[in-house]
Amino acid sequence: MRMRLGVQTLLFVLLFIPGTILQAADMTLWDVAGRAEISLDQAAGKLPSPGIVYVGEFHDNAAHHAAQLAVIQSLDKRKRPVAVGLEMFQHIEQSVLDAWVAGALSEDEMRRAFARNWSQDWHLYRDIFLYCRDRSIPMIGLNVPRSITRKVARNGFESLTPEEIGKLPPIVCRVDREYEEFLRRVLGHHGSESGFRRFCEAQLVWDTAMAIYALAYLEDHPEHTVVVLCGMIHAWKKAAPEQAARENAEVEQAVIQPSVKGRWTPGSVSKQDADYLILGLEE
Template identity: 25%
Template sequence: MQAGFRFGTWVGAVGLLTALLAGTVKAGSDCPAPGAWSTPAGEPLDAAELYADLATREVVLLGERHDRMDHHRWQLGTLSALHGQRPDMVIGLEMLPRSRQPVLDAWVAGELDPEAFLKKSGWYEHWGFDPELYWPILHFARVHDVPLLALNLEREYIQRLGHEGWDTVDADTRDGVSAPAAASQGYRDYLEAVLERHPAGMGPDSERFIATQLAWDRMMAGGIAARIKAGGDTPPLVAAIIGSGHLEYGYGVPHQLADLGVSEAAVLLPREPGGCADSDPALADAVFGVPHDERFERSSLMLGVHLESDDAPGIRILRVQEGSVGEAAGLEAGDRVLRAGEQTIRAAGDLQRVVQATPPGMWLPLQIEREGKRLERVARFPRED
């Protein structure tokens, strides 16, 4: 598995969806040249003409694999070019739930420093990927006074919507977003293929998996559509930063946007050598060649534990990945992590922050509780080659 909560502390099935949908395309040779735009079939596109067309759209959806710094740098360049065409632009973020909208507003207004933003937004609890990946975009919005728009719901609500039905989450909590349009057969096949890559014994059944994905897509589409509607006769251009798995082939968010009456949505995807899809023109409106550059790589350290929150001290380990650092450290399902290094662990985000700060090749002391006994374990992270 290439991604998840990047440091291996995943919470629930919704977090795992992020991992599985992060990069679903087939390898191929029809990649655009680095720094160039093309159609999915490999036909070159003129950048000036492309941006002129994008400026007439209601929505521009920018895909990503969440843990790729070069994808986020491409997004930043594209946002900058779009802003030159449409200074009324709004940037939508998959990363945070609607309840954190006041924090995004305060960030753009210059009222928060980075540390306060991470704390008040609950970044690690809601997202979990290294914020260094997203700082350039967040600072761009602040410098240019571009509004940021929270598109998601808390994970627990997304999971309830998918597993228990739309009426289990009150309309105010979901901002009045209506139930999703049914998935096309193509999307169902796409998601079934994703589910086949699910680690054994960890996945929800296919219907719940698909329903949860639809809930996720619908909430993001609903946030975008509501912002356009609020603009009245002069709606802004909403440029949304969303994982590619929600965008490819128009199946996810674009399909839900169309159902909500937003038809002028463009999908843009980054592609690096060896990571291209087939030549299906339905993949996206345009793809951009991102040169693979190791300087842009982020550490992929993972503890490899799947966590479950409850009211007891520490954080409970639900599962341990086979072959992971956590397994090598002797962690087991049912253990509770109480301390990591000098940090008392009260939530999944606490453990994520500590693992994130641990350099490759270092050891991380862990205090755990197992069957009422406190034990010491050491997580040994491999060195980078």
């Protein structure tokens, strides 16, 4: 326990002091394919450039967000063109993110926009947003309106009106057995079969929309690496990355996930799940 807290304390000390950049060598990852511990700096040299890098999170875990910022910093330090894709912002509010990066929006205004799009937890994401603004790193809204995913989870994709479908990118919501089995494996199964099926449809809409919007940015900015910050469930290879691969198999992708004690550890995660695990953040 003391060792785990020590690693998190190191992240907080190095990342949450303004103007401080975590040295890549200070964060250790598990290379899933190579079955070895490596530094973030070593991993950064292997990440797609250009392409998409997913960095998963538990939304309420400050150490996970510190690690996400370290990944962004590590790529930025290598002078790679980087953009940050956000599950936390709806795509229809892209102009707000553009204004923030351009320095045309105050922090209070962004905090209110963040609450409108996601939650009151601005403080957990604040350092990421400040770093992107200070470094002029583009930020991309990847999400769909919450009302749509909630309605799909409650009533199914077929319940959406033409107006609601018009607020989505082109999506074919067909939950195949492999996707359903993936969600059962990572989440377990509770409730009725029909309820779980609707939940799968909502997740698929979420995953597919984020993938399409990330790919659309790459199409317009083909030299960039898009770092997608999203919940761990969306970041697994069978989730958003799989949907992106179906849209464009030529785009290189990589998945970085926090290791979670008793659930997702070096011994339980395969290269079909993720490429790297961030060690030392286990709950």
